[in-house]
Amino acid sequence: MNINEKVKRRYNRISGIYEIMDKMIKEEWRFNLLSNIAGNVLEVGIGTGANLSFYPTHTKSLTGVDFSPRMLKHARDKVAKGHFSFPIELVEADIQSLPFPDDSFDTIVSTCVFCSVPDPLSGLQELKRVCKPDGQILMLEHMKSDQKWVGTVMDLLNPLTVRLWGANINRETMNTIEHSGLLIEKDKHLMGSIFRELSVRPNKS
Numbered sequence: 001m002n003i004n005e006k007v008k009r010r011y012n013r014i015s016g017i018y019e020i021m022d023k024m025i026k027e028e029w030r031f032n033l034l035s036n037i038a039g040n041v042l043e044v045g046i047g048t049g050a051n052l053s054f055y056p057t058h059t060k061s062l063t064g065v066d067f068s069p070r071m072l073k074h075a076r077d078k079v080a081k082g083h084f085s086f087p088i089e090l091v092e093a094d095i096q097s098l099p100f101p102d103d104s105f106d107t108i109v110s111t112c113v114f115c116s117v118p119d120p121l122s123g124l125q126e127l128k129r130v131c132k133p134d135g136q137i138l139m140l141e142h143m144k145s146d147q148k149w150v151g152t153v154m155d156l157l158n159p160l161t162v163r164l165w166g167a168n169i170n171r172e173t174m175n176t177i178e179h180s181g182l183l184i185e186k187d188k189h190l191m192g193s194i195f196r197e198l199s200v201r202p203n204k205s
Ligand SMILES: C[S@@+](CC[C@H](N)C(=O)[O-])C[C@H]1O[C@@H](n2cnc3c(N)ncnc32)[C@H](O)[C@@H]1O
Pocket: 007, 008, 011, 022, 025, 044, 045, 046, 047, 048, 049, 050, 051, 065, 066, 067, 068, 071, 093, 094, 095, 096, 110, 111, 112, 113, 116, 117, 118, 167
């Protein structure tokens, strides 16, 4: 079984309990991040739709993608039960090869996603491709601590967290973002250097 299939299966398996785990992200963090959105939005790794109730009414449209059908089912239930003032489309798709043309979206959102995307560099390059040149990418992501000893502990615990809930806790996501050619405009530390709110530009000439 390849790594994509493994991660997908893991999220299918934990989809039933994910509603408890998504509390790891404070509601206030989700609210603050999403208050900055504009225009047509793509949310990657939408999961069970934990962000849905935080989208402001000025959202023009929302497309949510995830490669786990079971996680998406929870998001679909929330869309069916909620009263949203903007159109929402949910698509089963892989972030590493998004089924959208270049320059499609004004805002792209990812919350706690790049800890689990099997090849984060190709995922970030896809975000860059489908983001409009004057668009923005808003992220809430956790990553390996900048503090050496904490980072070492995270390295040691990583095999366990991957097995338990599919998340790598020792990804060096800031390096990967820079490597992908994206431009980091805002880097706010929410929990030491581990949890961050980021605002990133596609940096297309
Ligand atoms: C930790 S959950 C976060 C869910 C949601 N964003 C939140 O804030 O609660 C990560 C999600 O990313 C999805 N995911 C991981 N890699 C993916 C990929 N390559 N393509 C699409 N979805 C992916 C998983 O299926 C899972 O639903």
